[in-house]
Amino acid sequence: MTRRAPEILVDVLLIAVAAVWGASFLxxxxxxxxxxxxxxxxxxxVVAASALGILCLLRRERMPRGRGLVIAALLGCSQAAVIGLETAGVHLTSATNAGLLISLALVFTPVLESIAARSWLPRSYFVAAVAAVAGVALLVSGGGLRAPNPGDALVIAAAVVRAVHVTASGHLTRGREDSTLAVVFVQLVVCALASTAVAGAxxxxxxxxxxxxxxxxVIFLGLLCSVFAFVVQLWAVRRTSATRASILMGTEPVWALAVGVAIGGEAVGLPGLAGAALIIAAxxxxQAIERRHRRSRAEASGGADGEAVSSGRRSVAATGPRSSP
Structure with a gap:
């Protein structure tokens, strides 16, 4: 049976989001x-916050107040830390490495969430985690085993901080009714102020x-990778399943690899390609193991499956636009 045009449009837009995120590293x-x-x-x-501010003004979004404003500002601080680490990392390593290494947040986040929920993940999940670590070793090996360079290490640190950010976002914003666009606007303003202060003179x-x-x-990163990608994903995930959205947006590291090699002219040897494949597959x-684990817990407790857009990646309502470099 032929799929309806709107469904195809949703898929295309979600892949477009993943593609601009993947290209953001270069x-x-x-x-x-x-x-x-x-x-x-x-x-x-500054560009992203200005554009989203105009959008919020046109839509007359109500800004968070009180505890909601404090939470949004705190999440903006952690978002700024992720962005700073990612950008410093990509400056010192290849865009290909950065785009693949940051996907380790997909592995780290469910571990933190399981600790917070006091529900340990199945052993098979940690097999996937070990495979991802092995992929990192191959990716950064340069044909022979070596420690990650400073840029690789910064991006791995960014993946850890991103996992903390996503986990905190889910717990701090759960049950709140603040406007998603307004919360994200506050986060972007905090990021803009913090980075402007650091840049100084x-x-x-x-x-x-x-x-x-x-x-x-600047325009690509500020408008396409932040405002456009967020608005599109917010629209699209309401018109498809969380699982399908997760799979389509999860192609980001594939796009990072393709853009880095095809446009950036970066070389990835056979060990690096094997490492990239391991990271993506793991x-x-x-994600699949964690999703099944969460569903089984929900069924056992008789509750609903509260699946977010992408388990172990980001809650659209909670975290807003992805923290790409």
């Missing part, structure tokens, strides 16, 4: 080569000396 690497890490991050988030010269290609990267397997 764009970030090119941008910070011109501006420096702090200035590049500041420019990206370096920001103005970075803006003045930015090339046309650099401005294109991430998908880990």
């Amino acid at each position: 764009a970030a690497k090119e941008l910070v080569a011109e501006t420096g890490v702090a200035s590049g991050v500041a420019l990206r988030f 370096d920001l103005a010269p970075a803006v003045a000396g930015l090339s046309a290609a650099g401005w294109a990267d 991430s998908y397997a880990g």
Whole structure:
């Protein structure tokens, strides 16, 4: 039976979100080569916060207050930490490595969530986690085993912080009715203020000396990778299953690999390709195992399956746009 056009449109848009997220690593690497890490991050988030602020104004979104505002601001701080680590990492390693290594957050997040829920994951999940770690070793080996370089280590640290951010987002925002767009706007404002403060006096010269290609990267990261991707995923996930959305948006590391090699001209040897395949496969397997575990717990307790857009990745309502570099 032929699928309806709206369903196809949803799939195409979700794949587009994954594609721009995957391409964000190369764009970030090119941008910070011109501006420096702090200035590049500041420019990206000033643009994103400004655009989303206009959207919130047009939609007359009600801003969070009281405890909701505090929670949004705290999540903005952790979001800023993720972005800073990712961007600093991609500056020192390849865009391909960064795009694949950050997907380890898919493995780390369910572990943190299981600890918070006091419900340990099945052993098969940790087999997938070990496979992901083996994939990392192959990816960064450069043809022979070695420790990750500083950029690789920063991106792995970003994956850990992202896992903490996603877990905290789910617990802190559960049961709240604050506008999703407004919460994300607060987070982006915090990110913009924090990165601008860190950039300090370096920001103005970075803006003045930015090339046309650099401005294109700023617009791509600020508008497409943040505002466009978030609005599209928010629209799309309400029109398809959480599982399908998770699978389609989970193709991000595949796009990161493709963009890094095809457009960035980055070389990935056979050990690196094997490592990339292991990371991607282990991430998908880990998601599937965690999802089945959560469903079985829900059925056992007689509760509903509270599946989010992407288990172990992000709750759309809680975390807003992905924290890409």
